[in-house]
Amino acid sequence: xxxxxxxxxxxxxxxxxxxxxxxxxxxxxxxxxxxxxxxxxxxxxxxxxxxxxxxxxxxxxxxxxxxxxxxxxxxxxxxxxxxxxxxxxxxxxxxxxxxxxxxxxxxxxxxxxxxxxxxxxxxxxxxxxxxxxxxxxxxxxxxxxxxxxxxxxxxxxxxxxxxxxxxxxxxxxxxxxxxxxxxxxxxxxxxxxxxxxxxxxxxxxxxxxxxxxxxxxxxxxxxxxxxxxxxxxxxxxxxxxxxxxxxxxxxxxxxxxxxxxxxxxxxxxxxxxxxxxxxxxxxxxxxxxxxxxxxxxxxxxxxxxxxxxxxxxxxxxxxxxxxxxxxxxxxxxxxxxxxxxxxxxxxxxxxxxxxxxxxxxxxxxxxxxxxxxxxxxxxxxxxxxxxxxxxxxxxxxxxxxxxxxxxxxxxxxxxxxxxxxxxxxxxxxxxxxxxxxxxxxxxxxxxxxxxxxxxxxxxxxxxxxxxxxxxxxxxxxxxxx
Numbered sequence: 001x002x003x004x005x006x007x008x009x010x011x012x013x014x015x016x017x018x019x020x021x022x023x024x025x026x027x028x029x030x031x032x033x034x035x036x037x038x039x040x041x042x043x044x045x046x047x048x049x050x051x052x053x054x055x056x057x058x059x060x061x062x063x064x065x066x067x068x069x070x071x072x073x074x075x076x077x078x079x080x081x082x083x084x085x086x087x088x089x090x091x092x093x094x095x096x097x098x099x100x101x102x103x104x105x106x107x108x109x110x111x112x113x114x115x116x117x118x119x120x121x122x123x124x125x126x127x128x129x130x131x132x133x134x135x136x137x138x139x140x141x142x143x144x145x146x147x148x149x150x151x152x153x154x155x156x157x158x159x160x161x162x163x164x165x166x167x168x169x170x171x172x173x174x175x176x177x178x179x180x181x182x183x184x185x186x187x188x189x190x191x192x193x194x195x196x197x198x199x200x201x202x203x204x205x206x207x208x209x210x211x212x213x214x215x216x217x218x219x220x221x222x223x224x225x226x227x228x229x230x231x232x233x234x235x236x237x238x239x240x241x242x243x244x245x246x247x248x249x250x251x252x253x254x255x256x257x258x259x260x261x262x263x264x265x266x267x268x269x270x271x272x273x274x275x276x277x278x279x280x281x282x283x284x285x286x287x288x289x290x291x292x293x294x295x296x297x298x299x300x301x302x303x304x305x306x307x308x309x310x311x312x313x314x315x316x317x318x319x320x321x322x323x324x325x326x327x328x329x330x331x332x333x334x335x336x337x338x339x340x341x342x343x344x345x346x347x348x349x350x351x352x353x354x355x356x357x358x359x360x361x362x363x364x365x366x367x368x369x370x371x372x373x374x375x376x377x378x379x380x381x382x383x384x385x386x387x388x389x390x391x392x393x394x395x396x397x398x399x400x401x402x403x404x405x406x407x408x409x410x411x412x413x414x415x416x417x418x419x420x421x422x423x424x425x426x427x428x429x430x431x432x433x434x435x436x437x438x439x440x441x442x443x444x445x446x447x448x449x450x451x452x453x454x455x456x457x458x459x460x461x462x463x464x465x466x467x468x469x470x471x472x473x474x475x476x477x478x479x480x481x
Contacts, residue, residue: 001027006080012090012356013082013408018363024080025366029233030240032126035077035256042287043070043255046275048262048304049296050075051128052240056168057293059187059244062254069254070286071245072277075124077258079131084236086193087356087366087375089132093121093414096130101299101460102399102416107339108446108468118337119416120463122297126258127239129297134377135230135237137190139165139218141384141442143396168243176229181219187243189233194370197380198349199435203403207383217384219312221395225383230376235369263457265292265308267324303329303448303461319455330450335465336400338440339477342411342426344432352378352407352433378405384442387479401477402438410436439477445470 001023007014013022045061047054050073074097082088082096094100101120109115123129142158149157171182172191182190204214204225211226225341233239248254259279266274266285274287294301305311309324312331316323355361355372365373372378384397408430412422426434448466453459468474 001081006082009080009082009091009095011082011085011088012353013085013088015364016357016359016362018359018366022085022362026084026236026246027108029084029236029242030246031084031237031239031399032078033241033245033256035126035258039070039255039284040068040285042274042289043068044290046070046072046077046286046288046292046295048072048265048275048292049128049300050126050241050245050256050258051123051130051295051297053295054293055127055130055240055244056252057295058256059248062248062251063368065251065253067290071256072260072262073126073256073258074128075258075263077126077256078185079125079127079241083131084187085373086135086230086232086235086237087195087352087373087378089134089237089412090410092132093265095120097123097125099124099300099460101463104462104464106465106467108466110467112418112458113416114418116468117416119414120299122299126245126256127241127257130231130239130241131237132381135227135232136379136382137218137231138226138382141222141396171229173229173396173398174206176216179216179219181216187242187362188231188237189243190229190236191232193228193230193232193376194235194368195372195376195380197375197378197405199403199405200380201339203381212385217382222384222393223386223397225381228376228379228382232374232376235365235374244304251309261457262296262304263307264304265294265310267308267310270324287387296355298333299450299461299463303452304457305329306452307455307457315451317449317454321452321455331447333448333450333463333465335467336402336440336442336444336448337465337467337473337477338438340415340436340438342406342429342434344429344434345405345435347432349433352405353355353409353429361392375405379403380405387476398442399479400442402440403435404438405433405435408434441473441476443476444473446473 006188044067051162078126099122103118123131136296145158166183168188169186170184175180207225213223217226262277262278264276265272272292276285311321311329313323313326360434361371363370381403383401386397411426446466446469448464453462
């Protein structure tokens with residue numbers, strides 16, 4: 001346990017006298033597996049990226065002792081223990097756990113942002129973005145899966161994916177287990193957060209009085225105000241690294257190699273035969289007997305493929321990259337964007353920073369894993385709603401609303417506002433308790449791209465979600481307010 005390293009992260013707990021005791025309590029759960037200092041020349045499977053998908057794939061494939069698996073991750077192999085505290089997720093933005101990307105200047109939005117650029121956090125380390133996300137356990141709408149299947153994605157209907165949701169889940173709440181849509185025994189632990197915000201019950205009461213359903217959005221219907229569950233294990237973040245890699249760490253057929261930055265996939269005769277990667281400024285090549293699986297997320301995956309010669313021909317030729325396959329890699333890029341409306345809470349309610357730093361709250365978390373430190377990044381409620389009237393039978397909401405308590409650092413540092421915007425809208429309330437209502441559309445029509453900035457694999461990709469290129473994307477967000 002390296003207390004100095006933990007204090008180096010910009011969390012509200014960095015200077016707490018209770019930090020050593022908190023770290024000792026967190027260390028009762030392993031948040032990362034043992035990693036490999038060496039690797040072989042050849043494996044059956046090479047997996048690029050140990051995020052939410054890659055860690056899962058490595059854990060599942062290595063269950064078969066007859067195959068060998070190499071898992072490569074560009075980020076750290078040992079996230080800080082404080083990353084396990086659910087309320088602190090956003091404090092690890094702009095650190096070594098984050099790729100620290102930004103979008104290109106947006107044409108149709110972003111007037112309030114510096115250079116019209118959107119900050120684009122992405123997890124870097126074993127567990128990937130499950131190290132940074134809000135841990136909200138949301139399966140998605142049944143109709144989305146059925147639509148994918150109808151468009152030709154065989155095996156992706158909700159009926160097809162439903163058994164896998166059950167397979168991954170270890171739900172610790174008897175009330176949820178009783179409704180028939182949850183189960184126990186899977187690798188990913190799901191619990192209700194042990195924090196109840198002061199605004200939580202009034203919002204539920206108002207929703208109920210307005211005729212909205214209060215429900216488990218992962219059960220029969222999604223439309224309504226969700227009774228929140230999260231990927232938490234005994235009050236600590238349950239990343240995919242914790243869920244899938246820690247149990248697999250002693251398998252002799254799995255090598256987990258962190259801080260390995262993949263440069264490209266090696267291709268011969270239009271077949272992926274291996275990968276090229278760097279560790280501490282030394283370049284290595286490893287061969288794959290069966291498959292190379294690139295699971296590096298929605299931006300890094302197309303970047304690696306294009307660096308490997310798989311992508312739009314004209315774009316690759318412009319950069320001098322030999323083209324192995326002219327494919328629309330990086331096109332059809334979609335994101336769920338939204339807008340935030342800030343509110344001031346009762347002055348008697350402490351700020352989130354005050355709640356986290358309060359010694360009584362720290363001791364409560366150490367003792368029972370409840371209280372403000374157990375908050376899922378202070379997201380207290382989410383709702384899936386329809387802005388326009390639809391049939392009561394229809395269960396396909398068009399926007400999602402988040403109710404989130406925020407510290408002043410969120411609008412000041414993490415949104416990318418121009419200084420004048422922060423000064424005008426937030427500074428008068430920066431010492432007050434605040435929360436935001438985030439309205440986000442669920443079915444974006446706008447389409448963007450991911451492109452290469454250069455042939456240097458260490459340059460960030462050119463990310464253009466092209467927000468609001470289709471003006472229809474604005475309606476559900478505005479109506480959701």
